[in-house]
Amino acid sequence: MTERESAVAHAERSDNIVAIQHLSKTFRDFWRRPKVKAVDDLSFEIRRGEVFGLLGPNGSGKSTTIKMMLGLLQPTNGSIQMMGRSPYDVQTKARMGYLPEESYLYPYLTSEETLHFFGSLFDMDRAERERRIDQLLEMIGLQHTRRRVVGEFSKGMARRIGLAQALINDPDLIILDEPTSGLDPIGCRQVKNLIQTLAQRGKTVLLCSHLLADVEDVCDRIAILYNGRIQAMGSIHELLEQRNRYRVTLPEELPPEQLNRILAELRTALNDEPDIDHPRVDLEQFFLQIIEKARADVQTPSGTTPARKIAEYLSDKQADAPQHCEDESAIDQKDQDERLKNLTLPSEEKN
Amino acid sequence: MRTILAIATISIRNAIRSKLVIVLIAFLLLVLIGLPLTIRGDGTLTGHVRLLLQYTLGLAMLILSVATVWASCAAISSEIRDRQIQMVLTKPVQAAQLWLGKWLGLTVLNGGLLLICAIGTYAALQWTTRPSQLSMEEQQELAKEILIAHRPIAADEIDLSAEIERQYRAARERGEWPAEIPTREVLPQIERAVRAQANAVAPGQGRRWTFNLPRIPPSEEPLLLRYRFSTSVFDMEPIDGVWLVGDPARPDRERIEVEHAQRTTYTVPFDPSALNANQTLTLEFQNHNREPVTVIFNPAELHVLIPQGTFLGNYIKATLLLMIQLSFLAAIGLTAGAFLSVPVAALASFYFLLMLNAGRFIGRLAAREVHLGHHHAEPGLISQVFAAASQVIYSALNLLIQPVYAANPLVPVAAGEWVSAGRVGYDLIVKVVVYSGVLLLLSVWHLRRKEVALPT
Numbered sequence: 001m002t003e004r005e006s007a008v009a010h011a012e013r014s015d016n017i018v019a020i021q022h023l024s025k026t027f028r029d030f031w032r033r034p035k036v037k038a039v040d041d042l043s044f045e046i047r048r049g050e051v052f053g054l055l056g057p058n059g060s061g062k063s064t065t066i067k068m069m070l071g072l073l074q075p076t077n078g079s080i081q082m083m084g085r086s087p088y089d090v091q092t093k094a095r096m097g098y099l100p101e102e103s104y105l106y107p108y109l110t111s112e113e114t115l116h117f118f119g120s121l122f123d124m125d126r127a128e129r130e131r132r133i134d135q136l137l138e139m140i141g142l143q144h145t146r147r148r149v150v151g152e153f154s155k156g157m158a159r160r161i162g163l164a165q166a167l168i169n170d171p172d173l174i175i176l177d178e179p180t181s182g183l184d185p186i187g188c189r190q191v192k193n194l195i196q197t198l199a200q201r202g203k204t205v206l207l208c209s210h211l212l213a214d215v216e217d218v219c220d221r222i223a224i225l226y227n228g229r230i231q232a233m234g235s236i237h238e239l240l241e242q243r244n245r246y247r248v249t250l251p252e253e254l255p256p257e258q259l260n261r262i263l264a265e266l267r268t269a270l271n272d273e274p275d276i277d278h279p280r281v282d283l284e285q286f287f288l289q290i291i292e293k294a295r296a297d298v299q300t301p302s303g304t305t306p307a308r309k310i311a312e313y314l315s316d317k318q319a320d321a322p323q324h325c326e327d328e329s330a331i332d333q334k335d336q337d338e339r340l341k342n343l344t345l346p347s348e349e350k351n
Numbered sequence: 352m353r354t355i356l357a358i359a360t361i362s363i364r365n366a367i368r369s370k371l372v373i374v375l376i377a378f379l380l381l382v383l384i385g386l387p388l389t390i391r392g393d394g395t396l397t398g399h400v401r402l403l404l405q406y407t408l409g410l411a412m413l414i415l416s417v418a419t420v421w422a423s424c425a426a427i428s429s430e431i432r433d434r435q436i437q438m439v440l441t442k443p444v445q446a447a448q449l450w451l452g453k454w455l456g457l458t459v460l461n462g463g464l465l466l467i468c469a470i471g472t473y474a475a476l477q478w479t480t481r482p483s484q485l486s487m488e489e490q491q492e493l494a495k496e497i498l499i500a501h502r503p504i505a506a507d508e509i510d511l512s513a514e515i516e517r518q519y520r521a522a523r524e525r526g527e528w529p530a531e532i533p534t535r536e537v538l539p540q541i542e543r544a545v546r547a548q549a550n551a552v553a554p555g556q557g558r559r560w561t562f563n564l565p566r567i568p569p570s571e572e573p574l575l576l577r578y579r580f581s582t583s584v585f586d587m588e589p590i591d592g593v594w595l596v597g598d599p600a601r602p603d604r605e606r607i608e609v610e611h612a613q614r615t616t617y618t619v620p621f622d623p624s625a626l627n628a629n630q631t632l633t634l635e636f637q638n639h640n641r642e643p644v645t646v647i648f649n650p651a652e653l654h655v656l657i658p659q660g661t662f663l664g665n666y667i668k669a670t671l672l673l674m675i676q677l678s679f680l681a682a683i684g685l686t687a688g689a690f691l692s693v694p695v696a697a698l699a700s701f702y703f704l705l706m707l708n709a710g711r712f713i714g715r716l717a718a719r720e721v722h723l724g725h726h727h728a729e730p731g732l733i734s735q736v737f738a739a740a741s742q743v744i745y746s747a748l749n750l751l752i753q754p755v756y757a758a759n760p761l762v763p764v765a766a767g768e769w770v771s772a773g774r775v776g777y778d779l780i781v782k783v784v785v786y787s788g789v790l791l792l793l794s795v796w797h798l799r800r801k802e803v804a805l806p807t
Contacts, residue, residue, distance in 0.1 A: 027806065070441045072804035088799070090443040098441040104434040106361060108368035113361075120357030121442035149368070165438070 016081075017173055017204045018046035018069065023078035025064050025228075038064040040228035042078070046173075046206060051199045053215040053236075054208040056225035062208045063101055065225070066177055069206075070098055083173065094122060097171035101178045101208075103162030107151030111142055111161050114150055118165040129168075135311035136164040139194075155182035163191065170313055174198060177208045192218050197310050216240070354444055358452025362426060363460050372460070375418050379464060382410045383471040387479065396480075396489050397496050403476060404497075404765040411468035412673050412761075419461045419677050420704065423684025424696035426453040427794075432692070436803050446798035450685060450791055457681040462674045469670040473663075495767075496618060500665035501575060501656035502769040506560035506634075508650070515545045535719060547647055552592075552636055554643040559599070562632040562655045573620035575656040576634065582613045583645040590646055595635040597625035616652070616766075659769040668770040669760040675778045679755065680704065682787035689794040689801075706748065710756025717742075717749035754781050 025039040039061040046052045054062045067073040069080055071087035085092045105114055112133060119129035137143040140160035145153070150161055159182045166174060176195070180188040195205050195218045209215050215222055216236060223233040232239060250259070266274050366372050386407045390399070427449070430436040439449060480493055519541050522528055528537050552558040582590060589612045597604035605625055611617050626632050632655060638646050683703055687696035706713065719742075757778065760770055 067437075067804040070437075070804075072437055072440065073802045074800075090445060093441060094443040096441065098438075100434070100437055102434070104438050106365060106435060108365050109361065113364070117357055117361050118438070118442065120353050121439065121444050123353050123443070169442075 015047045016045040017048045017083055018206070019079075019081040020044055020065075020069070021079045023065065023068065023080060024076045025061070025068060025073060026076045038228055039068070039075075042225075042228070042230060044223055044230060044233060046204060047221075048204055049199065049202045050220040051195055051205040051207060051218050053219035053222035054206065054225060055210065055212065055215055055222055057210060060225040061228040062210075062225055063177055064228075066175055066206070066208055070096075070175065094169065095172045097166035097169060097174045099162050099166040099174075099176045099179055101181065103150075103158040105150045105158060105161060105165075108149055110147050110149050111137065111153075111164075112146040114161055115164055115168060119168045122169040124169070132168055132170075132311065132313055133164075135313060136167060139311045139314075140164050156184060156187060159183055160187065163194075167311070167314055171203070173204045173206070175206045175208070178210075179207065180209070180211060180214050188214065194310060194314075197315055201315070354448045355452040355455060358439075358444075358449060359456035359459065362453050362456030366422060366456075366460055371418070371422065372464075375414070375464060378414050379411050379468055382407060382414065383468060383475070386410060387475040396485070397492060400476065400480060400493060400497050401765040403479060404472065405759075405761045407475065408468060408472045408670075408673075409759065409761050411472070412465065412676075415461050415465055415468075415677060416680055416704070419457060419680045420684045420700045421697055422461075423453070423457050423681040424688040424691075424700055425693045426457065426685055426688055427798075428688035428691065428693045428696055431801075431803050434804070440803060446795045447791060449798070450689070450794050453685055454678070454681050454787070454791075457685070458674075458678040461677045461681065465670065465674055465677060469666070469673075473666060495575070495620070497765065497767045498662040499658065499767045500660040500662055500769040501767050502565075502659035502771075503577065503654035503656055504562055504564055505654055506562055506650055509549055511542075511545050511549055514549075515542050518545055539719065546650075550648045550650055550653075552638040552646045552648070554638055554640060554645065557595075557635050557637040558648075559633055559635045560650075560653065562634065564626060564630045564632060564655060564657060566630055567623075567657050570623060570658075572623070572658065574623045574625075576619045576621060577616060577652075577654050577656055578619075578648065579616045579652040580611075580613055580646050580648050582647065584642075587613060587642070587644050590644065591639045591641065592646065593637045593639055594619060594621070595637065596621045597633065598627055599633060599635065613646075618656070656768070662764075662767070665764050665768075665770050668772060668775050669764045671775050672757070672760040672770065672778055675775070675782050676757075679782040679787060682783075682790045686790040686794045689797055706752055707756060710752045711758075713745060713749050713752055714756075716745040755786055 021043050023039055023042040024037070026034045027036045027038060029035045042061070042065060054065065056062050064073060068075050069082060069087055071093075080087050082089075082092045083095060106117070109117065115133045115136060116129055119132065124132070133146075134143070137146055140163060142157060142160055142164075145157070150158055153161065159179075163176075163179060166176070176191075179191050179195075183191065192214060195207065198205055199218075199220075205218075207215060207219060219236055221233070221235045222239065224231045250262070263274070263276070387403055390402045390406060427436070430439070436449075440446075480490075480498070482490060485493070515538070519534075519538060522537070522541060550558070576594065576596075580590075589610045591608075591610050594607040594609060595604050596607065605622050607619055607621060609617070609619065634655075636646070636648070638644075640646075680700070684696065684700045687700045687703075690696070691699060757774075760774075763770055
């Protein structure tokens with residue numbers, strides 16, 4: 001076994017699927033003079049099976065980092081190991097899926113032809129491509145537009161095709177650059193569900209976004225970039241937990257007299273008035289609820305159709321026992337069931 | 352291979368749906384239908400048929416060449432600009448597969464269109480020369496002159512080196528050339544003069560040429576002598592002369608009296624029995640013109656034509672040569688497009704195309720047969736440096752272009768001259784395998800280093 005092969009074998013066994021060391025990228029002008037330092041001494045790892053979020057405002061270096069990981073840009077300094085190999089290695093690329101920040105599709109191809117094309121690039125035979133395309137088109141809700149050229153698509157529809165092409169090879173590492181950009185709330189929720197499903201299957205997902213809610217919903221760990229440098233990195237739990245504040249959740253069906261008694265005891269113990277409010281459904285959940293009701297009355301929508309089912313080959317379930325993704329109403333129901341009354345306590349009263 | 356085919360298919364689909372092919376087909380139809388209806392030759396049937404063959408397919412080839420260069424320049428360059436290449440290169444696709452897929456798509460598309468044009472031109476030819484429209488004489492003339500594949504055999508070359516050397520020394524001794532003019536400039540001019548003298552026929556004199564012909568199957572059909580000459584007097588009327596065909600020792604050799612104008616190509620039939628057992632033929636021209644004028648033959652335009660296959664076979668080989676040329680142009684455009692933006696790549700490719708077509712002229716520049724600029728009696732240092740640098744550039748260009756320079760194959764086809772399978776094989780190897788292979792390696796080298804996702 002050569003040194004390189006043993007390095008690859010070691011990386012295959014190791015927990016880190018991506019290892020970035022001291023990565024820098026300086027863009028230069030025509031005369032090779034430094035113009036912008038987009039990434040500055042970046043080091044981080046992505047572990048096998050985790051959903052890793054790369055956050056940052058526009059121009060913070062997220063996309064540049066991703067493009068170096070994909071071999072589309074060359075680092076000025078530092079090293080990148082993707083599954084133990086160079087980002088330029090075709091064997092690495094065969095196990096990756098990439099959704100760029102814009103879906104750069106061939107405008108004259110239909111959605112079906114687009115997916116056939118990208119499937120062919122993975123050397124998939126026709127039967128396998130057709131099987132996966134059927135499932136993917138159903139998953140993204142575009143099965144009725146399979147013969148329409150993507151140049152006629154709205155941004156959201158093109159985004160869905162972009163997502164489908166990123167998943168056609170059932171990749172081990174999925175890199176999603178602003179995956180919910182241009183999608184309606186239903187699409188956003190579906191993408192988030194998809195990411196969670198993929199993570200459950202042991203896939204590694206790198207999510208690059210500046211939509212904090214998306215990242216918070218699905219990521220295990222995040223790195224926050226600003227000015228090309230990592231400003232903070234860790235698990236969502238570690239980073240967001242406020243260790244000096246507590247929230248007490250009371251059962252929903254609490255009789256009023258019992259609630260009043262508890263509150264009175266709290267006031268006595270705190271010698272202060274605790275913050276009390278009623279929980280709210282967030283706007284995303286409310287929107288999904290409304291759309292679900294409206295959808296029941298419309299038979300043939302002009303845009304995307306309800307997308308309920310994760311592609312079988314992605315959910316790893318047999319055809320006879322299809323895995324249904326939690327649709328919006330199911331999520332709402334679950335949320336309703338778990339609706340709680342929240343009380344936020346001042347930190348000094350934690351004892 | 353699946354990857355290459357997928358990229359090729361997508362390239363063809365994109366070309367068809369972007370209406371490029373529709374516009375191209377419209378132009379080609381205009382040429383295929385319009386030109387045969389409108390072209391008028393020199394008034395003769397053979398002239399008309401020659402023009403039909405040469406111009407119809409020639410113009411279609413010109414349109415396809417321009418389209419191929421433009422489309423190939425855009426194939427990679429526009430994908431970099433529109434960023435679709437980011438979607439492709441993040442898949443397990445090698446830069447070589449991308450290049451080969453694009454090249455294959457362009458070759459199949461343009462080769463297919465050329466094939467349609469070739470079939471259309473052949474159909475137009477068949478329609479124009481249908482027997483019901485022609486007299487027996489015209490049919491025979493066409494069959495003899497154009498609708499056949501004749502292999503031209505040049506006369507044996509005479510060793511003139513001793514004579515050239517002798518005349519050079521004599522000229523130097525006489526002081527005809529100033530001493531400061533170097534030998535390399537004098538010698539080619541003396542060589543040209545000696546060769547002209549060797550192929551000139553003075554008034555009342557004769558001149559013999561010997562031809563070594565390959566073995567040909569015995570036939571009653573006459574062999575052909577094709578020639579073109581000039582005279583020492585520019586506006587001389589038709590020249591009277593006699594061709595004597597066969598062994599000079601034979602008193603009964605065939606005698607063909609001619610009265611032909613200068614700078615015009617003539618084809619004269621003669622009896623194949625004139626060949627001796629060694630397949631050697633001797634031809635003698637006697638200048639019988641009443642006015643004293645020297646007739647000068649050019650060995651490059653004096654041939655014995657022997658039958659070598661059919662017109663259709665010849666036509667197919669010429670079409671294959673054109674297809675090879677289109678695929679070579681696609682390779683040039685793709686490589687230029689990998690390095691440069693679409694308009695710049697197209698400009699560079701067209702410039703290269705222009706140089707390819709000027710291959711003969713560049714060859715003459717490199718061989719110092721032609722000089723550009725003014726001659727100074729005493730050139731300064733800058734002029735000498737400039738001349739030396741120019742010579743290096745011409746020689747390098749010549750080295751680059753000569754292997755791929757080839758005259759338009761439709762010209763010999765329209766003249767009923769044989770296009771050899773060897774030429775098709777040579778073009779295939781040199782243009783497609785060697786030159787396109789080098790262009791592929793160059794593109795791969797660049798694409799592997801190119802940052803395709805730079806911010807714009």
